[in-house]
Amino acid sequence: MALPSERAVLTRDAIVAAAREVIATSGLEALSLRRLATGLGVTAPALYAHVTDKEDLLRALATAEFDALVARFAAVDEDDPVARIRAHGRAYVAHARESPELFHVMFLFPPDLGAADLPEGRELPGATQAFAAAFGAVEDAAASGALAIDDPLLAALTLWSAMHGVATVLQLGLDLPSEVEDALIDEVTDRILAGYRPSV
Amino acid sequence: MALPSERAVLTRDAIVAAAREVIATSGLEALSLRRLATGLGVTAPALYAHVTDKEDLLRALATAEFDALVARFAAVDEDDPVARIRAHGRAYVAHARESPELFHVMFLFPPDLGAADLPEGRELPGATQAFAAAFGAVEDAAASGALAIDDPLLAALTLWSAMHGVATVLQLGLDLPSEVEDALIDEVTDRILAGYRPSV
DNA sequence: ACCGCGTTGTGAACAGCGTTCACCACGACC
DNA sequence: GGTCGTGGTGAACGCTGTTCACAACGCGGT
Numbered sequence: 001m002a003l004p005s006e007r008a009v010l011t012r013d014a015i016v017a018a019a020r021e022v023i024a025t026s027g028l029e030a031l032s033l034r035r036l037a038t039g040l041g042v043t044a045p046a047l048y049a050h051v052t053d054k055e056d057l058l059r060a061l062a063t064a065e066f067d068a069l070v071a072r073f074a075a076v077d078e079d080d081p082v083a084r085i086r087a088h089g090r091a092y093v094a095h096a097r098e099s100p101e102l103f104h105v106m107f108l109f110p111p112d113l114g115a116a117d118l119p120e121g122r123e124l125p126g127a128t129q130a131f132a133a134a135f136g137a138v139e140d141a142a143a144s145g146a147l148a149i150d151d152p153l154l155a156a157l158t159l160w161s162a163m164h165g166v167a168t169v170l171q172l173g174l175d176l177p178s179e180v181e182d183a184l185i186d187e188v189t190d191r192i193l194a195g196y197r198p199s200v
Numbered sequence: 201m202a203l204p205s206e207r208a209v210l211t212r213d214a215i216v217a218a219a220r221e222v223i224a225t226s227g228l229e230a231l232s233l234r235r236l237a238t239g240l241g242v243t244a245p246a247l248y249a250h251v252t253d254k255e256d257l258l259r260a261l262a263t264a265e266f267d268a269l270v271a272r273f274a275a276v277d278e279d280d281p282v283a284r285i286r287a288h289g290r291a292y293v294a295h296a297r298e299s300p301e302l303f304h305v306m307f308l309f310p311p312d313l314g315a316a317d318l319p320e321g322r323e324l325p326g327a328t329q330a331f332a333a334a335f336g337a338v339e340d341a342a343a344s345g346a347l348a349i350d351d352p353l354l355a356a357l358t359l360w361s362a363m364h365g366v367a368t369v370l371q372l373g374l375d376l377p378s379e380v381e382d383a384l385i386d387e388v389t390d391r392i393l394a395g396y397r398p399s400v
Numbered sequence: 401a402c403c404g405c406g407t408t409g410t411g412a413a414c415a416g417c418g419t420t421c422a423c424c425a426c427g428a429c430c
Numbered sequence: 431g432g433t434c435g436t437g438g439t440g441a442a443c444g445c446t447g448t449t450c451a452c453a454a455c456g457c458g459g460t
Binding site: 110111112153157158161162163164165167168172173174175176180184192193195 | 307310312313353354355357358360361362363364365366368369371372373374375376380383384387388390391392393394395396
Binding site: 010042043045046049 | 407408409410411
């Protein structure tokens with residue numbers, strides 16, 4: 001194993017990282033394999049040793065982005081499950097707002113959140129992990145009686161969908177004043193949570 | 201003005217309709233101006249007489265799609281404002297589910313829902329009309345005291361975002377059983393409405 | 401020390417894309 | 431009947447993703 005020479009080694013990760021950079025900086029439209037390759041000091045066909053497809057590359061990027069989201073979720077350390085739900089929502093939207101283009105890529109080739117038939121021992125894909133975290137908080141809130149939830153899966157989907165909607169709508173460029181945007185984020189979560197409040 | 205001969209006249213509307221057909225049938229990826237043109241019995245450059253751009257074409261298509269959505273909203277004849285809100289939500293998701301690809305196109309080049317600075321006399325763009333309809337129902341519900349709403353705009357955005365999220369999530373291909381999908385649609389609306397229920 | 405092998409990247413090529421431009425045919429008008 | 435203008439054509443440009451035959455390089459074996 002020779003020392004990595006002056007010329008950078010071409011790894012799948014390096015390619016994905018470079019693609020991420022391009023998209024975050026110049027948008028998805030600007031991502032072409034040829035430009036990406038020359039940016040890496042290499043010609044286009046060289047990429048195909050590490051990536052089967054452009055779609056494959058975007059999928060890998062989406063995966064990485066979901067992992068980053070999982071990390072954000074893991075950084076939430078609220079004890080109260082309801083507070084945790086709120087924090088997840090904010091983290092989700094924050095992630096989306098940080099780079100709208102990357103957020104968009106996450107859903108270009110949709111991952112299956114499907115906690116359906118997991119092979120048990122295997123590492124869960126990021127998307128599933130992220131949803132599992134959100135789901136866990138909902139389950140805790142239901143178990144503790146803080147929220148009146150019949151079907152935790154349905155409730156988690158409800159919250160997730162709603163937050164996803166907010167994240168999406170905020171990127172539509174309808175330039176709402178930023179205090180309205182911030183208010184919207186909390187409003188959606190709060191109203192749904194209020195809808196789940198136990199009737200004492 | 202001669203009779204329109206056997207050969208179909210090439211209109212902007214005809215082009216948009218053909219594009220709609222292609223996208224609905226074979227997806228956005230399959231839409232190329234060249235193929236679209238040959239489908240219309242014409243060569244590609246001929247399209248540029250009626251369309252400045254591919255983007256222009258997609259924008260026109262999005263506009264048409266928003267108009268269709270407005271028509272759906274107009275068909276809602278519930279008297280009770282809360283029932284109207286629910287009906288709007290269902291209509292929105294139904295529209296999205298009928299052709300996911302077309303729904304996606306609606307937001308490719310985002311329209312501004314901005315009821316901001318409308319030129320007063322001018323015809324409102326479909327996106328704005330659609331939002332206005334939804335907004336109206338929310339205002340009515342607030343005025344009638346059926347819902348406890350401080351800021352109707354915020355509430356309308358809340359509902360819209362949430363429904364948009366549902367519409368989007370349902371297309372992620374995470375194959376939820378369809379009864380869960382249906383339940384999700386109502387659940388989101390109902391929980392938010394519950395969150396706005398006046399505390400008697 | 402040399403030879404061969406396997407890896408990794410190259411250069412050229414293919415098909416298709418959006419878009420532009422010079423041209424041409426045809427119907428309407430004087 | 432000749433002229434004009436509109437609307438469509440054919441060819442071209444530069445770009446894209448992708449494939450393929452080939453070349454350069456370093457390692458292992460003799």
